[in-house]
Amino acid sequence: MRTSKYQSIFQHIRDKILNGDIPANTYLPSESELQQQFNASRDTIRKALDLLLQNGYIQKEKGKGSLVLDTDKISFPISGVMSFKELKETMHEDVITHVHKFVKYPVTPRMKKELGMDEGDVYEVVRIREIDGKKVIIDTDYLNAQVIPGLTKEHAANSLYEYIEGTLGLKVSFAKKEIVVVPASEEEKELLDMYEYDLLVCVKSYTYLEDATLFQYTESKHRPDKFRFVDFARRTV
């Protein structure tokens, strides 16, 4: 099977919630009802419900049932590992990408550290994102050329992840991210439509493949008024 049973049950229920077929503040069918409905074991149903739980679609209440949460109040989580192209598709805004720089060179001391490499080449890709006619984001990607070979400027103009996951068949698995605020350099001020701002919100990400290979380090700098990060978190003891 390409996608597992519990994955497809998760998607099925999630879509119903998103479409409003199952309204917020109502309860899902009980686990035993879902077993019959999807002809699955309880464990399989529970795995699907766990995904809904982790992603903030439902809240389970002992002795009562699975309550559907308001999802439209909060527009969609930017947390998680998403490429800019995927993000764009959920935003429905006018976005243009300019590839400002595309180079390949032997790894520098700093990138040895950031990418955990010993030797080899690094691609550096600088892209400027124009949203609604304003240049508001600079993305700088550093990629390990041994892991991601054959990258071209055309891939950068389209989507790095489409090349990595589609063409190369690699699987992006997880990322560590850090958000800080940094002063804008003179060059950055020239590249972006900055108005009077002197600061940029910088999202640094380290992205890993399924086999835990670190292949990408990214700094995404956003004009402060155009930055927004949404998160859903559960308390774990």
Next chain:
Amino acid sequence: MRTSKYQSIFQHIRDKILNGDIPANTYLPSESELQQQFNASRDTIRKALDLLLQNGYIQKEKGKGSLVLDTDKISFPISGVMSFKELKETMHEDVITHVHKFVKYPVTPRMKKELGMDEGDVYEVVRIREIDGKKVIIDTDYLNAQVIPGLTKEHAANSLYEYIEGTLGLKVSFAKKEIVVVPASEEEKELLDMYEYDLLVCVKSYTYLEDATLFQYTESKHRPDKFRFVDFARRTV
């Protein structure tokens, strides 16, 4: 049982990883070995491993095993639902909390919306956090007084969560958060040691109990140079 078996196995392995007893870039014992070690079924072991996976401690590799990831590279996630007091304890820094305002009043139209209330009272608590001798954070909490009764200024000076979870016995379950950058008002500039900054990083959170009751809306405003948010994210298809 107070804590479940898989929870305690999770904590046991997590502590070993954090202590360095199980070094990064080595593999955990296999699931069947762990079954014997902890005298548990495979499902129980897998639940414990799932928690390690979700929290970024390990990466599972089909046919190979569970690889321990570098956790010290990234200092601890501020994502998740944590009270400021808990956060402080992980930071080991000098922190002083000043309760600047503590009032109770009938719900306003804006808080009706933010807290989803029809009627009743709201506590408003404004606290200033002084770190290493500098006032750098303003936390403004709005709490539904019907859900959290009997709050006092003393609780605010200590820890709201300690009162809510300890004294009242309620369970904080999940939160929706949003991070944006906002201009600092004149009042905020006076309350904080702002230097030349005109902007504040604002973390808005909506916090819910186990039964999905929204009880708190918080705006936490940070001086830009003192703000840092760390996140771990897995790609979910």
Next chain:
DNA sequence: GAGTGGTCTAGACCACCAT
């Protein structure tokens, strides 16, 4: 008491990795 979710167990088959 009946129904709900939470935990734990045991067994089975598969896909993937190493050798």
Next chain:
DNA sequence: TGGTGGTCTAGACCACTCT
């Protein structure tokens, strides 16, 4: 080929909520 994790099933007992 033998070991690893990924999925699925079936059955059991418990704690909690509602009426």
